[in-house]
Amino acid sequence: MDKYESAEALISDQKPERPVLGVRPHTAAKAARFFINNFPGDVAYAYKANSSVFLLGALYGAGIHHFDVASLAELEDAVTIPGVHLHFMHPVKSRLAIRRAYELGVRHFSLDSEDELKKIHDETGGAHDLVLFVRIAVPAKNSRVPLERKFGITGAKAARLLVKTRQVADELGICFHVGSQTTTPDSYVTALSEVGKLIAKAGVVVDRLDVGGGFPSRYPDSQPAPLISFIDAIKAGVEQMPVREDVILMCEPGRALVAEAESLIVRVDARRGDDLFINDGAYGTLYDAAHLGFTFPVRMVSRPVPPGEAMVPFSFYGPTCDSIDFMKGPFPLPASIREGDYIEIGNIGAYGRAIGGKFNGYGSYEEVILLDEPMLTVYGEDAEANVDAARA
């Protein structure tokens, strides 16, 4: 794959017809090192966030060998990674998927119902080597994408399921997800405290605790607390819990590991007032901008911004015929931007290419490696210094 110093260097070399995914493996590796060095347990990458082989390779090279997979297709893909530890963390799986996962060596499964427990028991032939995680629904505080409505169990039902699962599992785990792009650590504190009460109520020994994903990245409208404060809050929360002293911790970050590791480079095909018609959109990598109101950092990369030129808050239309193919923004760009200019849209690595489809015949991309730093980062040059400052 071609390598460029920056999106500007790419556009001065060629004028790509299709949108371009600019991949920064070094950025994913830096994020992975932060988690590996600071999280007191296993760091499992949430495969769904982005399965680019360049990013997987960077994460793996930096020491991430655990992966959270959510479908048979992801699992069959990820199982080819050497020495991999797979965790099948979707609480509702088909019987075939459970059977096949077990055949492929997977022993870690999540569940949030007695029906699913029975399915796992049946399809693994009553296996005695299972590590089963009961998914608890916890409040989503300060998260951009709450996840507690669809999955998770609470209260007396949860206590009963913990007891039943303990009877079947070789090791019992608990997992939860505080919601994606959670900007303050108190969500983890609340979740751990709720889970602690539940364990006391159920009276079970818990071998593993999986605090899920949800760790934030930076976006123009979202400035999260320092990442280290999340990890410190988790450590303090776990110390208060009625779990084994040697409980094995795990986290499953997706967004925080890869969001910064990709940019999208698009061309302006038309300008109508403050609306720019670009060649990727809601049915492509900008799904979250259209449907969840995410804003991403942007900059014009096709020519220098004329000195003193004002920045204007633009909205984007994507290339399909559909009028919901619209990203409100605001995306601040130079007032003179026009047809033929190119824009770098940063921090698109999490749930960008992973969600994109082929509607209207769009959805294919050029791909290049970018060697520069991401447009916004939670892992600055001084990431280690930030750790000390955040703890001071």
Ligand SMILES: Cc1ncc(COP(=O)(O)O)c(C=O)c1O
């Ligand atoms: C079970 C599970 N783990 C981890 C993740 C990754 O979450 P995030 O990208 O917010 O870190 C998700 C996201 O949907 C999930 O469903």
